[in-house]
Amino acid sequence: MEEDTDDDIRFNSLCFINDHVGFQGSIKSSASDFxxxxxxxxxxxxxxxxxxxLYEISKIQSEPSNFVKKPKLNIQSVSLEHENNEEAADLPGCLDGDQIQPACSDGDQSHQFDSEKENSVNRVTSKCEEESIDILSSLLDEKTHTLLDQFARDIKGMWNSQTELIEPSPELSLGRILDKNQRAVLHSAVRQKFPFLITRGNNSEVVVKPNLEFKELCHLVSEEEALGFFKYMDSKKENSKFTFNPDPNKDHRKAVHHFLNKKFGNLVETKSFPGQNYSTGSSNTAITVRFREKARGKRSHPExxxxxxxxxxxxxxxxxxxxxxxxxxxxxxxxxxxxxxxxxxxxxxxxxxxxxxxxxxxxxxxxxxxxxxxxxxxxxxxxxxxxGDSLRLGQLRGNHFEIIIRNLRNQLNDSANLRERILEAIENVKSKGFVNYYGPQRFGKGKKIQTDRIGLALLKNEMVKAIKLFLTPEDTDDPVNKAKKYFLQTEDAKGTLSLMPEFRVRERALLESLHRFGVTEEGCVQAWFSFPHSMRIFYVHAYSSRVWNEAASYRLAAYGPKVVAGDLICLDEDADEHFPSSKVHLVTKEEESDNTYALHQVVLPVLGYNIQYPENKVGQWYQGVLSRDGLQACRFRVPALKLNIPGCYRHIVKHPHNVSHRLVHPDAAEIQAEGSHADATASSLSLSFDLDASCYATVCLREMMKGDI
Missing domain, CATH: 3.30.70.3160 (Alpha-Beta Plaits)
Incomplete structure (x- = not known):
């Protein structure tokens, strides 16, 4: 196999996969054009x-005989909860959605339990269940109690029959109970008797609905264990522990750790305690859960x-x-x-x-x-x-675009009919797709210092350099760039603050922190914490994105559209970027010979600590880039900034969906719909299409028009 040259490693020009001529035009002439x-x-x-x-906070009927459905939300996976939901605040399933790093998983020693090993499983006794039934009977009339039992049976029946709940989830109102203490007792009694249900309050009304987290946990552990875990969570007994059944499968334990910490990480921490089954010689490792310690003193716990x-x-x-x-x-x-x-x-x-x-x-x-x-x-x-919850990055299907391209014209030295060139370009990209590059806005198009350079400095723990790159001025003489220039000349954060306009919120937050902590490595670490986590990690992702763009160009230049041995294939057609390595398949020589796969199935890794590299020239290219950028030993973790970059995979080729267009004539008197006859006098093109999450419309247009946007 040939060795890559330095020129190969630095190959970063963007390429095309379609052979049409394209056309010229102006995009983003105004914001309303995009x-x-x-x-x-x-x-x-x-x-x-x-x-x-549809978006009014739902008003639940007080009559207990009715199931109440919630309206459909634009933000999915986010449960509607009332702002005055005082009772629900302490319930599992009503937890805040911040992404908490796993407390402890296999191999993670960042949080230590007591040295003793727990082999017992904490269970809520049958006596407590009997007490719950008695409490329900005392607080609910016979009709409501019967309805609650039937509601629970219906939900359980649907789950047991593998029937998916229709969104939005059904709810049952238990009516209004004016006494706050009685409401609290009712909440607990319902959840003790039916751990697969959750309750919430609304101005003295108690409402019951399915606990979807219970169902999700049942995909990982037995129903008996899930029941025990949710009863344990509801008991809230300090210094108590709950232990799942022994599980010899490390990957499965990791999945359970991940679920528990994602859903309940602000309440509990988890740890795998090893044991040995001497009769079989097999591992007896089990996951134990315990409540986090409460903060000491008068201040409340931040969690x-x-x-x-x-x-x-x-x-x-x-x-x-x-x-x-x-x-x-x-x-x-x-x-x-x-x-x-x-x-x-x-x-x-x-x-x-x-x-x-x-x-x-x-x-x-x-x-x-x-x-x-x-x-x-x-x-x-x-x-x-x-x-009831926050959003997370990637929690979307994609984006819909309505774009107007103005001043249409043929490419230089092309005398063909303009309309035909446009239709040819649109049809080619619809059928063959486009190279799925990260768009120029990812890197700060037109900026002297682009975001990927800042991300590289952060990965190399060059905190002062990263700050100075962020505050590098452009070649203009406006107040913002004057302030930045002053900082680079003097490192006087306080003086720069007096020059920086109020509307530059990020720069001012950074400068205030630098004024407090100083322009040192440690001071710059603290300054980066003036940015939210999503913004800190954005710069690191920008570096990974730049490398991915170069890798895609290199892969297409090296092998073209043919799928070759050593390529990585995604086995799940519907997977987004964040699918696990288990869904990635390494193409064999036999599969290459049989043309088993197509280019649109090929993926390339986006740099991180948990990725697989292609096993061909492209994999060697990645190693060359890491060496070039001084990241040979990089683990893609920046502990000082609490950044962990696992990496992901991205398809080389993507297709637009639901594409439609129309040509608009100069006098605007006649609009030619798609498929109609028009001459070459059309001056603008109206395009509408959908793209999957993380795809860029400017990149799709670049492939259509065959020119940099």
């Missing part, structure tokens, strides 16, 4: 066009504060505004910090965009009160409602 609307996990567009009445925080979801519309700038503005107006906002994906600056967001510690009323101020910032908010 409209982006998020598509949620259920395939629904997130926009102001949605019926506002408890996090659980009790209300969450408000909304659709954010912004125009010609960077997303982080929008979040910074909202944070100031609402009196929270940027990390209190969560979102499913980043959106373009020069565009009109609609996206789902959730803000913690803010009620819907507070957000509604600043709507007029928001509008003055080229933003708007819609569909404001209370929810």
């Amino acid at each position: 409209i982006v609307i998020e598509i949620d996990e259920q395939g629904q567009l997130v926009s102001k066009a949605t019926d506002e009445s 408890c504060d996090r659980r009790k925080a209300v969450c408000t979801a909304f659709t954010l519309q912004k125009e010609n505004l960077e997303m982080f700038e929008a979040i910074g503005f909202l944070a100031i107006k609402l009196g929270v910090i940027p990390s209190d906002f969560s979102y499913a994906g980043l959106k373009d600056k020069k565009a009109i965009t609609y996206q789902s967001m959730v803000v913690r510690k803010v009620t819907p009323e507070r957000l509604k009160n600043i709507e007029e101020e928001i509008k003055r910032k080229r933003m708007n908010v819609f569909n404001i409602r209370s929810v």
